[in-house]
Amino acid sequence: MSPTPPPPAFGLTRRERILDELHRSGSVRVSDLARDLGVAELTVRRDIGALADQGLLTRVHGGATLRSALDTSIPQRRAAGPPKYRVGMIVPSLSYYWPQIILGARAAASATGVQLVLRGASYAVDDQRRQIASLLDGESLHGLIVAAETSGPEGATLLQWLDDIPLPVVLVERHAPSALGLTRVEWVTSDHVVGGTLAARHLAERGHRRVGLLTSPGSPTSAPLRKGWKRAVRELGLVATVDSSAALDTLAGAGREAEIDRILDECRRTGTTALTIHSDPQAVLFQQHARDRGWNLPADLAIVAYDDEVAESAEPPITALRPPKQQVGRLAVETMAARLADGRRRPVQRTYLLPELRRRESTAR
CATH class of the missing domain: 3.40.50.2300 (Response regulator)
Structure with missing residues (x-):
C-alpha cells in the first residue's frame, strides 16, 4: 500500500493557522475555526485529527487543546533524561x-x-x-x-x-x-483591566448607552475588571447606572432570587439596557432568572459575561470575555x-x- 500523499499547500497553511491559534489562546473550537478559515467543520476535524496523530495537540469534544502531559494516545516527545x-x-x-x-x-x-x-x-x-x-x-x-x-x-x-x-x-x-x-x-x-474596557466598548458598539456592572465579591478579578470598565464607560460617554457586587452562585434559592430581582428592578428603574457580569455562573443564573421573570433577552437586557467557562452553554449563549x-x-x-x-x-x-x-x-x- 502506497503512503498517503501529503496534504496540498493550502491544507498545510490551514493546519499551521490552527496551531498558531492554539498557541495563542490555548484551545480552539471546531465551529470557530471553520468560520474563520471558511471551510466545513468536517475539514477542520480532519485537520485536528491529523495534528493529534502527530502529537501536536490533544483532541477534546468540539475542538482541541495544547498537548496535555496526560495525553497518552501517542508517545510524548520528551527531553532526554530526568527533568532539569x-x-x-x-x-x-x-x-x-x-x-x-x-x-x-x-x-x-x-x-x-x-x-x-x-x-x-x-x-x-x-x-x-x-x-x-x-x-x-x-x-x-x-x-x-x-x-x-x-x-x-x-x-x-x-x-x-x-x-x-x-x-x-x-x-x-x-x-x-x-x-x-x-x-x-x-x-x-x-489583563483584566483591558477586559473590562473591551466589555464596555462592545456594548457601546451595540448601541447601549445606559449600562451596569455586577461582579463577584472577594474575587481578585473584580477590582481590575471594574477599573477598566468604569474608565471605558467614562471615556465612551456612557452612563453607569448599576454597580453591584453579589455572590449569586453561593446564595440559597430564595436569597438568590431576591438579589436578582433587586438588580432587575434597578435596571428597569434606571433604563439600563446592558450588564457586564463577572463571573460566568453569575451571568448564567442572572440570565435564566430574568427570562423566568418575563424579560425578553437580549431585547430588554443584553449581557456580557467574564471568564467564558460556561457562558456558551446558556440560553441564549452569552457573549463573554475569555482570559487566555x-x-x-x-x-x-x-x-x-x-x-x-x-x-x-x-x-x-x-x-x-x-x-x-x-x-x-x-x-x-
Whole structure:
C-alpha cells in the first residue's frame, strides 16, 4: 500500500493557522475555526485529527487543546533524561477557572524539562502561606509558581515575603502593586483591566448607552475588571447606572432570587439596557432568572459575561470575555524555566495577556 500523499499547500497553511491559534489562546473550537478559515467543520476535524496523530495537540469534544502531559494516545516527545528542574505550583482552586491554567502549565513543563509539584490552596492568605511553606520545607525545589493573594496588608506582606525568599517566584494570574517596589518577583497574568474596557466598548458598539456592572465579591478579578470598565464607560460617554457586587452562585434559592430581582428592578428603574457580569455562573443564573421573570433577552437586557467557562452553554449563549487561561499557565512555566536557565543576568519579566471577546446571541442587535 502506497503512503498517503501529503496534504496540498493550502491544507498545510490551514493546519499551521490552527496551531498558531492554539498557541495563542490555548484551545480552539471546531465551529470557530471553520468560520474563520471558511471551510466545513468536517475539514477542520480532519485537520485536528491529523495534528493529534502527530502529537501536536490533544483532541477534546468540539475542538482541541495544547498537548496535555496526560495525553497518552501517542508517545510524548520528551527531553532526554530526568527533568532539569522541580517547581512548586500553588493555586487557590482545583475546579473553576484554574484547571485550564494547570493544563497549560503541564504542557509547558513537559516541553521544558520541568517537573511540577502541584498544590491546591484557597483564597485565604494564611492558607496560601502555609501551603507555600510546606512545599519549601518538604520538597527540593528550584522555583515557585504561585497564585498569591495581593490585596490588603496581608497580601502585601505575603508578596514581600515571596520577593525575599531565595528561590525564583513567578505569580500566575496575579500581579503585585507597583507601590511595593518588588524587584525579583515575576508574573504572567491576564489583563483584566483591558477586559473590562473591551466589555464596555462592545456594548457601546451595540448601541447601549445606559449600562451596569455586577461582579463577584472577594474575587481578585473584580477590582481590575471594574477599573477598566468604569474608565471605558467614562471615556465612551456612557452612563453607569448599576454597580453591584453579589455572590449569586453561593446564595440559597430564595436569597438568590431576591438579589436578582433587586438588580432587575434597578435596571428597569434606571433604563439600563446592558450588564457586564463577572463571573460566568453569575451571568448564567442572572440570565435564566430574568427570562423566568418575563424579560425578553437580549431585547430588554443584553449581557456580557467574564471568564467564558460556561457562558456558551446558556440560553441564549452569552457573549463573554475569555482570559487566555492555558496560555497564562504555559507562559508562567516558560518564564520560570528561562529564569532558572539564565539566572540573575536575565531581566525581570512581567507579562500581561489580553482577554478575547467571544460574541454571541446575548448581545445581538
